[in-house]
Amino acid sequence: MSNPSIQAGSNAPGRATRPTTITVAFWAFLASTLLGLANGVVTLLSGNSVGNATSTVIVDNGTELTETQVDQVATATNAGALVFSVIMSLLYVLFAAKVRAGRNWARILLTVVTGLQLLAITFGQSTTLGYLSALSALVGAVLCFAKPSNDYFAAVKTSR
Template identity: 45%
Template sequence: MTESLNYPQSSASTDPAPAPPRPGTVEGAFWAFIAAPVIGLIGGLLIFGNRDKIAATMRDTNRQRGGNLTDAQIDQAVNVTMIVAVVIAVVIAGLYLLFAFKLRAGRNWARIVLTVLAALQLLSVVTGQSTVGGYVAVLAAVIGVVLSFTGPSNAYFAAVKGRP
């Protein structure tokens, strides 16, 4: 025989407080932080179109410096370097996307991590050679940082932090 136990219902709601509305500045920052790694990946994949030019430059440099690398060794070095660069770019893009989604959820630590990543990306572009895609990706990341630190964004992050 089974009996239904009736427990008294409390009058206080146990539901967590509803999430604060996400401002447009956080949405804009999210999409800017999504655009930055996507543009960067596209630019990284376009390097495969320049593979022969890169190999030719390495051969010329090898000959000018009296190097003893064969053409096959240079081709292998170019292939390995390109594959490693793409793998690193994919891992960084994946982390960038993870942090962007955490930012959208109101995690302040993600906003800080994305700011540091954008600063490193900007430093990389300023100190080295970059492509048009690299500059556009940095611009998107900087826009994301600016939007994530505006007044409505700051209020959103504070409201999410204060939620139980």
């Protein structure tokens, strides 16, 4: 009896057929990415920024920064954080695509990132979107290690 998750696909001779668990994991990772980005944008727009904590900052040499200078630093920090988030999101989508293609290293990497995401919401402040993003990533990571997924990764490795 042959395993349906490793049978050759009709349009790609010799290639493993992608199981539903991998397809759902891919979409779960994409959902996690979108929810994480939405969380960052909401946080940025809601005023939870570096500069809103205080209007006066004293630097190491005792010089006091003006409110305008604090706002400029906060704006630059928030812009940097947003750019970093977009770059990380693009990488996350790339890794999800690699999981979909059967690359085991991407499965391991996204599992580690999911673990870090769970640690971040456990020990840090999070929002509903942050929790939903982590939950979605957890679903994707778990599905990546289901039996049909394991068979798929093995079949892809063998076919290369």
